[in-house]
Amino acid sequence: MKNRRIVLASRPTGIPTPENFTLVEADIPELEDGQVLLENQVFAIDPAVRGMLDDVKSYMPPVQIGGLIPTMVLGRVIKSRNPAFKEGDYGRGFIGWEEYSVLNPTSVAFENVKIDPTIPLTAYMGALGWSGITAYVGLLDTGAMKAGDVVVVSAAAGAVGSVAGQVAKLRGCRVVGIVGSDEKAEMITKELGMDAAVNYKTAPDLEAAIKAACPDGIDLYFDNVGGKTLDTILPLMNDFGRIPVCGMIANYNHQTEPYLLRNIWQVLVHRITMRGFLAYEAVDMLHEAEDQLAAWFKSGELIATENVSTGLESTPAAFIRLMAGETSGKTLVRLNDRITTLG
Ligand SMILES: NC(=O)c1ccc[n+]([C@@H]2O[C@H](COP(=O)([O-])OP(=O)(O)OC[C@H]3O[C@@H](n4cnc5c(N)ncnc54)[C@H](OP(=O)(O)O)[C@@H]3O)[C@@H](O)[C@H]2O)c1
16 A cells, blocks of 8 residues: 655745645555554645745744645544554544554644544534634633633634634624635624624725724734734734734745834733744643534534645645635645535
């Protein structure tokens, strides 16, 4: 049995292109004690991977030319040398764009996922997976969110943002989402129940537009994008406001020339707590987040949104669309068309 995998052919400049990726075949290694072999079912496509394609130091090592493109996978266990996994279970972990993966206990976010057969498999890689968990721990742990807060979420129609906005509403906050199109603005207010939306691409004066949507200031800014949006929001924060820093996608396509913040002084002026977080490090809240998100989903209070393409070969194009800002909801690849989606 051969494995098909997608590796880095060349480093992207700006938004990635198909030429940056190539499909290769490889042998599937024999398992060692503790390891599990997965037949992958779904890939979660994540913007942070763009940063790993540049040869720069970050919280994850850069991918080398010829190296497997990293991603969170959900796969069916087809062989196990780990007593916590049996054939037919579902394993999840941060591995890569390949048909078969060897899951190690040392893999980031290594987990035996308990699947509810009434829930489509793809949901476990979006709103009920790491995107949802990221939203939940970013708001409630890092952001110390409380009922009554005015919460602003950027990339609010995206995988993490769409859940963050809904979780904040479910916990009694007023929520304003910042998005890059009128369609996304309509989706987050009409379908997802956020209170207001600001289109940062068309607002003639972004600061005035956010101020109008938040007349009482901002208590919590869930930052997915960094850049100009963060800079604009800093002076609008209330005293003792919190900014959980989830990501800074506005810089990912050109990390060597990031947007320079002019208003960072406002952190002192408003005594803001601004802290980065990696969701998979919030181990104490992981099971609470998974259980609560699944319960809200089953009761219909949380709407999971996704865009799914099919087949290993479709993965680079899905990633390129994500990094061009063209997607809404969680961007996913299912490895074959028998895998259930939210439809
Ligand atoms: N800390 C953690 O543990 C953790 C975990 C998962 C994800 N993240 C971070 O969370 C953020 C959102 O990730 P996601 O998976 O939910 O992605 P996503 O929001 O589904 O997709 C990215 C969206 O970002 C927006 N965007 C803003 N500036 C952009 C730019 N310059 N280029 C491309 N897109 C831009 C686009 O929406 P608009 O059209 O609205 O601009 C785009 O659709 C990312 O920064 C990611 O790195 C962090």
